[in-house]
Amino acid sequence: MKKFLKEIYPYLIIIVVVILIRTFIATPVRVDGDSMVDTLHDGEILILNKLSKINRYDIVVLYEDEDDNIIKRVYGMPGETIRIDSNKIYINGQVIEDKYTFGETSFYSDLTLGDDEYFVLGDNREISKDSRSIGPIKEKNIKGVTSFRIYPFNKFGSIK
Numbered sequence: 001m002k003k004f005l006k007e008i009y010p011y012l013i014i015i016v017v018v019i020l021i022r023t024f025i026a027t028p029v030r031v032d033g034d035s036m037v038d039t040l041h042d043g044e045i046l047i048l049n050k051l052s053k054i055n056r057y058d059i060v061v062l063y064e065d066e067d068d069n070i071i072k073r074v075y076g077m078p079g080e081t082i083r084i085d086s087n088k089i090y091i092n093g094q095v096i097e098d099k100y101t102f103g104e105t106s107f108y109s110d111l112t113l114g115d116d117e118y119f120v121l122g123d124n125r126e127i128s129k130d131s132r133s134i135g136p137i138k139e140k141n142i143k144g145v146t147s148f149r150i151y152p153f154n155k156f157g158s159i160k
Helices: 002-024
Strands: 026-030 045-049 059-063 069-076 081-085 088-091 108-112 117-121 142-151
Touching: 002 026, 026 142, 059 117, 069 088
Parallel strands: none
Antiparallel strands: 026 045, 045 142, 059 069, 059 142, 069 117, 081 088, 081 108
16 A cells, blocks of 8 residues: 555645646636637637736736636726727827727727726727726736637747
């Protein structure tokens, strides 16, 4: 019995380490739907970094409910005022660069974000369920940031 335990001990350590990494550091996530087209497509698999700081234009994974996640891009940061008019995004009254949009961005009146809130948009604005319909996202509802695609293999690497 001692010999058996000695033989499986390294495997148990590997299993525990993998579980800890997936729980606290990084885990794969699957894109479900077309709200991030042209950047991401349905079925792609990304690596979610659970420790990364959130910045403007980061792609984040949010809790929608226990079984579903949604993937969006961060535009508004805590404390900022956001407005969308004539397909332009204004942060604190200044137009910001929006090179990721696919489709028309509907009007959204002034909203000032709280100290722990973010304004997120899908890249495919015409079909995206994002902060325009669900409101600001609390930081506690953001699972992490993703910037690396692992599948499909012909797109393996950093997401641009």
